[in-house]
Amino acid sequence: MSSNLHPVNTILIEHLAKRFGSAGQDTGHVLRDINLRISGGEFFVLLGPSGCGKSTLLNVIAGFLDKTAGSLLLNNEPICKPGRDRAMVFQHPDASLFPWLNIRENIEFGLRMKKVTPGERQEISDKFIKLVGLAGHANKFPRELSGGMKQRVQLARVLANDPAILLMDEPFGALDAMTRRSMQQELVRIWTQAKKTVVFVTHDIQEAILLGQRIGVMSKAPDATIYKLYEVKLPYPRDITTKEFNDLYKKIEANFLQEEADIVYKEKLIG
Amino acid sequence: MKHLQHLLKAGIVSWLIALGVWQIAALMFGKPDFLPGPLDVFQGSRELIADGSWLKFVLISLRRVLAGWLLGSLWGVPIGLLIGHVKIFRQLVEPYLNFFRFIPSIAFITLFVLWFGIGEESKLILIMYGTSFIVILNTAAGVLALDEEKVRAARSLGASETQIFFHVIIPATIPYIYTGVRLAMGNSFMAIVGAEMIAANEGIGYLIWTSRLYFKTDWVFIGLISLGLMGFLTDRVIRFISAQAFRRYGITTETRFGGK
Ligand SMILES: Nc1ncnc2c1ncn2[C@@H]1O[C@H](COP(=O)(O)OP(=O)(O)O)[C@@H](O)[C@H]1O
Ligand SMILES: [Mg+2]
Numbered sequence: 001m002s003s004n005l006h007p008v009n010t011i012l013i014e015h016l017a018k019r020f021g022s023a024g025q026d027t028g029h030v031l032r033d034i035n036l037r038i039s040g041g042e043f044f045v046l047l048g049p050s051g052c053g054k055s056t057l058l059n060v061i062a063g064f065l066d067k068t069a070g071s072l073l074l075n076n077e078p079i080c081k082p083g084r085d086r087a088m089v090f091q092h093p094d095a096s097l098f099p100w101l102n103i104r105e106n107i108e109f110g111l112r113m114k115k116v117t118p119g120e121r122q123e124i125s126d127k128f129i130k131l132v133g134l135a136g137h138a139n140k141f142p143r144e145l146s147g148g149m150k151q152r153v154q155l156a157r158v159l160a161n162d163p164a165i166l167l168m169d170e171p172f173g174a175l176d177a178m179t180r181r182s183m184q185q186e187l188v189r190i191w192t193q194a195k196k197t198v199v200f201v202t203h204d205i206q207e208a209i210l211l212g213q214r215i216g217v218m219s220k221a222p223d224a225t226i227y228k229l230y231e232v233k234l235p236y237p238r239d240i241t242t243k244e245f246n247d248l249y250k251k252i253e254a255n256f257l258q259e260e261a262d263i264v265y266k267e268k269l270i271g
Numbered sequence: 272m273k274h275l276q277h278l279l280k281a282g283i284v285s286w287l288i289a290l291g292v293w294q295i296a297a298l299m300f301g302k303p304d305f306l307p308g309p310l311d312v313f314q315g316s317r318e319l320i321a322d323g324s325w326l327k328f329v330l331i332s333l334r335r336v337l338a339g340w341l342l343g344s345l346w347g348v349p350i351g352l353l354i355g356h357v358k359i360f361r362q363l364v365e366p367y368l369n370f371f372r373f374i375p376s377i378a379f380i381t382l383f384v385l386w387f388g389i390g391e392e393s394k395l396i397l398i399m400y401g402t403s404f405i406v407i408l409n410t411a412a413g414v415l416a417l418d419e420e421k422v423r424a425a426r427s428l429g430a431s432e433t434q435i436f437f438h439v440i441i442p443a444t445i446p447y448i449y450t451g452v453r454l455a456m457g458n459s460f461m462a463i464v465g466a467e468m469i470a471a472n473e474g475i476g477y478l479i480w481t482s483r484l485y486f487k488t489d490w491v492f493i494g495l496i497s498l499g500l501m502g503f504l505t506d507r508v509i510r511f512i513s514a515q516a517f518r519r520y521g522i523t524t525e526t527r528f529g530g531k
Contacts, residue, residue, distance in 0.1 A: 064423050084429040095418040100442045100520045110428035113438070141519065161428050 008075060009040035009085075009164040009197050011061065016070035018056055029068070030056050032223040036216060040164070043191055043198045046226075047208040047252070048218030054201040055091075057218075058167050061199065062088050074165070084110070087158035089168040093150035097142045103153055104129065104138040110161030128156040131190060148179040155190070165197045172207070184210055188236050205252050209245060210238050217252065219259060228255060307489040312496075315489030324478075329497055332467065332474040335391070336459045336505075339398025343459075344452050346399075347406030351451070354407065355414025356440060368408065376401035376458065377465035384470050394466045401462045402455040406448070413447025414440055445520040449513055453506065460502050475501075 018031040030053045038044045046054050059065040060072065063082040072079045074086070090096035098106055105112075107125045116124075129138055132152040142150055151171050158166060172180045184207060191198055202208055208215045209232055216226040230252065234244055278284050290309050297308025307315070319325040354361045354368075376397050387393040417440060425439045467476025475494050482490035514524045 062423070062427060064426075082423065082426040084427070087427050088424065090420050090424065092420070096420040096424045098421065098439070098442070100445070102519075109425070109430075109438075113425075113428060113430045113434050143521075157424075157428070163427075 010075065011036070011038040011165065011197070011199070012071075012073040012076075013037070013061075014071045016057075016060070016072055017068045018053075018060055018065065019068045028222045030222060030224060031060075033225050034070070036226060038197060038199060040197055041195055043188075043200065043211060043213045045208040045212030045215045046199065046201045046218060047205065047215050048203060048224070049220060049256075050203055052218045052220045053224035054203075054218060055169055058088070058169050058199065058201055061165075062086050062167050064088075084161060085163055086165045086167060087161060087163035089151070089154045089158055089166065089171045091170045091173060093142070093147065093154055097150060097153060097157075099142050102139050102141050103134060103145070106142065106153055107156045107160050109157060124160050125156075128160045131159070131193070132156040133186065146179075148175050148183055151175070151183060152186075155187075159190070159194060159196075163196070165199065168198065168200045170201055170203070173202070173204075180207075185237060187211065188238075192236065205249055205256075206240060209234075209248055209252070210240065215252070217255065220263070227259075304486050304488050307492060312489045312492045315487065316493050319490060319493060325493070325497070328473060328475050328478050329501065332463055332476065333501060333505075335394050335474065336398060336456075336463050336501075339395045339463075340402045340452075340456055340459045342395070343399035343402025343404075344406050344455065347403035347451070347455075348410055348448055350403070351407040351410025351448070352414060352441065352444065355411040355444070356436065361411070372404065372408070376404075376462040380466050380469050389470050393470065394463065397466050398459045398462050401458040402452075405455045405458055406451040409447050409451025409454070410444060413444035416447070417443045442520060445517055446522060449517065449520075449522050453509060456505055456509065457502065460498060464498065 013034055013036040016031060016034040017029050019027060019029045021027040034057065046057065048054050056065065060067050061079065063079055063086065066080070079086075088096075098109065101109065104122075104125050107128055108121045111121045111124060125138075129135055132155050134149065134152055134156065137145065137149065142153065145153065154171065172183050175183060187198075188211060200211055202211075212232055215230040215232060217228040217230070218224050219227050230248070232248065234242070234248075239245060275284070294308045294310065297303070297306050297311070300306045303311045316325070354364055379397060379400060380393075383393040383397050387396055421439055421443060422435055425435050430438060463474070464476035464479070467474035468480040471477045475497050479491050479494035482488070482494065510524050513522050
């Protein structure tokens with residue numbers, strides 16, 4: 001898979017910190033001292049418990065939130081606002097899809113904003129409707145689709161706009177186990193075809209190992225940071241029943257438990 | 272059994288019961304000047320319909336309501352969008368809204384007659400006041416209820432701020448605007464009846480007011496029934512047209528009690 005990597009579209013994060021509220025208030029940092037380099041074409045997974053600051057970091061990379069300190073570069077250019085080059089697949093499709101547009105119109109949204117001609121739009125949307133397995137549903141509206149299908153629409157909507165980087169915020173978290181498994185497999189297939197950089201957020205260790213070339217493990221907010229990086233050398237598509245998979249799972253889980261224990265220990269010392 | 276279900280659903284059963292109870296109550300009182308029954312009212316209506324005054328009054332009231340409602344909606348929607356979308360404007364206007372929302376349009380009748388005369392203008396402006404108010408509030412609430420994620424999605428798909436306004440904010444607000452204009456129609460009827468009772472020589476409100484003076488209680492009932500029917504029919508028309516034109520925005524004819 002290393003043939004997927006390009007020097008272009010590299011995200012470089014150095015000493016990044018994020019605090020909510022204005023400078024005057026001392027609300028504490030959610031993120032502190034994040035350092036990360038994500039190469040072009042890489043599938044990177046951000047793993048951490050709920051509320052640890054994963055979405056916050058992803059939203060800073062997307063340009064939806066301003067960082068408080070540090071540097072954030074894409075192709076050596078600072079990121080300061082949202083752009084076509086970074087697309088987000090949101091956790092809740094009902095909040096992010098446009099319910100007044102049918103599936104095809106949702107997928108063509110970015111192209112329409114760019115004033116691509118209707119003929120060309122149709123050609124592109126056809127391609128991505130097929131790629132994500134929504135053929136035959138183009139004229140339906142989001143409310144007529146299941147949760148898994150809505151996430152396919154989100155995926156097609158961003159892919160049709162041809163971004164360099166895909167940001168995905170727990171996109172399969174609300175799906176049932178069976179649907180989630182097939183969506184994970186398809187995402188890997190699409191990623192190998194589309195050759196995009198993916199930053200994928202999850203709190204599920206198994207999902208992280210199933211998908212990522214590298215896994216960054218985040219500690220809890222406040223002052224969350226990426227304190228450990230794992231490289232996953234297993235070939236795609238990955239098999240959760242192999243010994244290697246299981247060994248890595250145990251290693252990461254032990255890591256989490258250790259981190260929990262450390263926090264409890266620290267709290268005891270303070271309190 | 273299935274037959275009964277159909278009649279119930281169409282509201283026929285409810286109305287038959289109402290008519291029955293009303294007729295019995297009228298017979299028990301035995302004073303048509305005080306409480307005329309459905310048959311008395313039917314008799315009275317033939318007179319009123321025959322000389323053409325009923326249709327004239329209905330059309331006059333309806334024209335006032337529709338004109339005021341249309342104009343009020345036309346300028347209420349853009350103002351509501353502006354209030355919802357532009358924070359400074361919202362902060363500037365919110366104190367007024369929170370003050371005037373407690374003053375019903377009927378309370379302005381005397382003032383508007385003084386300012387705009389006894390003619391059509393004062394009535395039109397009165398209905399516009401009531402309509403635009405409720406449309407502004409609902410539209411602004413719709414903009415504020417918009418999921419931030421939709422705007423973020425549009426932005427990272429390359430939409431400019433102007434494109435976001437026209438392609439995300441307005442379409443997402445349409446169901447709220449729809450609720451606003453439907454509620455406003457109800458308020459318009461309230462306002463016009465008040466205005467016609469106090470300052471008019473024509474219209475259904477005028478009919479109700481003067482009939483009482485002449486002890487034509489059956490005509491008062493005709494006025495009330497006419498209002499109910501006019502409101503019911505205009506609401507049906509709005510619902511039907513909206514469901515055709517705005518189906519993709521989630522608007523259907525299946526709505527109850529004027530809610531969403
Ligand atoms: N807009 C905000 N204002 C203040 N605090 C926030 C805001 N968004 C998130 N937080 C806080 O930041 C922390 C991390 O949140 P989030 O990034 O959503 O976590 P995750 O996605 O890992 O579950 C949480 O403690 C949350 O309360
Ligand atoms: Mg989150």
